[in-house]
Amino acid sequence: MQSIDYYVRTAKQTIAPANFSRTVIDWQQTHGRNDLPWQREANPYHVLVSELMLQQTQVKTVIPYFSRWLARFPDVETLAAASEDDVMQLWQGLGYYRRARNLQAAARTVVNNHNGEIPTTATELREIPGIGPYTVGAIRAFAYDAPAAIVDGNVKRLFARLFALPFLVNKSSHDRYFWALAEEYTPTQENRRFAQGLLDLGATICKPKQPLCAACPLQSVCHSLALDLVDDYPKRETKKATPTRAGHFVLDVTEAGVLLQKRDDSSVWPNLWCLPELAAMPSGDAFGHFKHTFSHYKLEASIWWQPAPDQLRQQRVALDAIDQLGLPAPIRNYLQKLDRREVCQKLE
């Protein structure tokens, strides 16, 4: 691996920053996404909400959540004053639930420390919960049209292919190379559209699989395309096999419904209602099983028909009413597929 400066110099010989930004901006204007719900007004609160929701989550998934969120929490003051239960309910199903608490904590920080105005400087933004290096740049670019760089999965993939870079996109120590390139190419004018263009190119043209190189405005300068090696970029570190873990959950059903336990916030599915979880496997035969694959491990769950230990934060809910509580998807799925006849037999 060469120095950062080497890669920056080489890249600039391939395409000058002014040429690159002009190409991306012009393409964005005619071919990019310009009607997303959070683009309709340059409202910093809208940008904040959308960026937190979009962390590791696709645009299509976020859109309905974003609309419901704005209807319920139309401004930063409303969000800051909301109850945590309301916040979690509106986030239910979106995943990465820490983001929901971060977003509300961010709103409270903005109201308490910044007079209700989303800050404009990188230093202030970086201190707000849930705002990391990418989101700092995204808020500055999209909310304020400031000349701030962004580096996300799209940008890394685009640069990696364009310059045939050896950096590994899933290795955090290589991020500084991508950031150096992104800084070098960030224009001082029209960066809102430039940043949007980078994301749009990554999402619609320079896709992870089957990129549409024939439609790319950068095809004439793309190194990996010239080498016919587009499918070999971006480089990534080979991942190890995901481990399998066992989980044990109690199914405690009476005429009053199924017993649910609100999980604590230091586990998977923090603060969500769920079947009570056991620390270890009971003796005897399990009532049922299900599997669920997380990004970093596979859960093989066993369901045990037995009374649940009496604890705080429990309630019984009719099996037909569990939808209203926001259970983790695999638990909800299991309960919905539960054979009601078998349950009735057990109850007798």
Add this chain to the structure above:
DNA sequence: AATCCGGGGAT
């Protein structure tokens, strides 16, 4: 620097 956190879209 590595690990953890979710659910779903696309292939």
Add this chain to the structure above:
DNA sequence: ATCCCAGGATT
């Protein structure tokens, strides 16, 4: 099945 997604916090 597998990869990936407008990443950040924690360890």
